[in-house]
Amino acid sequence: MTCHEARELFSARFDERLADDEAARLGAHLAGCDDCRLEWARFERVVSLTQSVEPSRAPAGFVDRVLEAARPVPWPLRLLRQVFTPMQVKLPLEAAALLLIGGLAVMTFQRSPEMQRVARQESQSREAPTAAAQRPDAPAMPQTAAPEVPSAPPSEPTVASPDAPRPTSPPELRGQRGDAPLGDSSAPAEPLSATPQPDTARPTVPAPPSAPAPPQPASPRSAIARSTAPQPAPTAPPAPARQPAPAAQPSVAQERPRDTTDPARRESAAKTATAPPAAAPLAARARPPGPDVSVWLTVADRAAALTALAETVKRVGGRENARRAEGRADVVEVAIPRDAYDSFIREVSRLGGFAVERQTPELPASVSVSLRITE
């Protein structure tokens, strides 16, 4: 037996796990080898010392803590622990996640015009039936008259002066109510097709509760704008100076001078009105872009409305210059003699929801009218 072989058996010898013959051979080697005997002595001492190390003891209260931890936890507390603990880690993470989701939702909404439009339409569709149910038979008063009533004398028209302030309601709402003032020149951003219009020629949205003013003598255009109880059409055009112009919005203020300071356009329109029918399209093309009047018309039956419109145009002595489809709307361009303009507008307003979105202050002899018709 070599020294190496002998030392490999030290552990087994210490634990008394050697077979008898191995134990005898190892004993014989140790008896004759001083180095191995010394090594065995050191080995035996170290192992004995290791086995004599004082055992460790669990800290006080350990049993109670284990029993407490082993106790069944009610499920709400378990759920809370799973959600919130470790609190210093999970709470900030959850808060950050909420902020991130909220921010993403807002950013997505702001950058998506479709979502904004749907939200607007949903809110309108909720409001419209409510308003209709509250006052189904109330006369349709122009909503924009409300802020003007206290300041305007009774004899003055309440709405539809060319200098009247622009209404703040969106074009879709104005289209539904059909009570927008004629002086409104704001262009609608979206067609009215998504806002169903009741199958009636007269708008039914009542005046707001804060404007209980009785019907007052109004300018011809205001009477037209109020589709219910139409006033007799006066022969004199409205005087812009009669109506104060409080807080006209910048866009209106910028747009109107452009129209009024364009004599070439008015002159061209006048020529168109007096020109023979064969020359009318050429004259219309010679005009600057943009009609004198832009009208939104929301109808229940678009085909019937187009037919009725054509008849009305013919009856008042006007003519249809163009007809085209833009999205879900039909746009009809007509030219109406100025003298017949008021009656034309009155007739058109009976076809459905009606709103004048733009009108030049001074109408030319032949008024070009653009009608955007939607269902």
Place this chain on the structure above:
Amino acid sequence: MRERPGDDTELLARLRAGDPRAFEDLVRSYQHRVFGVALRMLQSPAEAEDIAQEVFLRVHRAIGTFRGDAKLSTWLYGIASNLCLNRLAAASRTRMRHDEDALMQAPSDAPDATTAMERSEVEAALRQAIAELPDERRIVIVLRDLEGLSYEEIAQALDLEPGTVRSRLHRGRMDLKSKMERFFA
């Protein structure tokens, strides 16, 4: 070396029967042994308590699945050993292994830390030497020389062959002898 755990047959039967006092008896019987193994392996009383508590909670949850092929004590030592080795395998734990402060705090946190034997230089050197052993040798030394398990029990607890246990035990003891040479000059 500790006293060998007695016969756990009756305790095991009570545990399986759902005796509410049986688990408390189990914890009281084995708390020091399980904590000792964890402390020798991890060198940190706080971590050792954490591991020991986890051992008993696992036993509490899994007592219904314990088949009884091994002794209850062997099962407990096996769970404790594996939890310690897994903890040591973690990178964070590896960085802390040679923390001298943690090593020296271990005996001072124990209730018996003030004994003369614990304070002796040889004892401290031996603890240091044990702590410096490779993990797979240290656990065998702890289970055999400190806890008194047999080779077979160690093999069962660590899921090793008995020959592997014998080899690791011998290598570990020889390592300790080498580290303690200066005390034998």
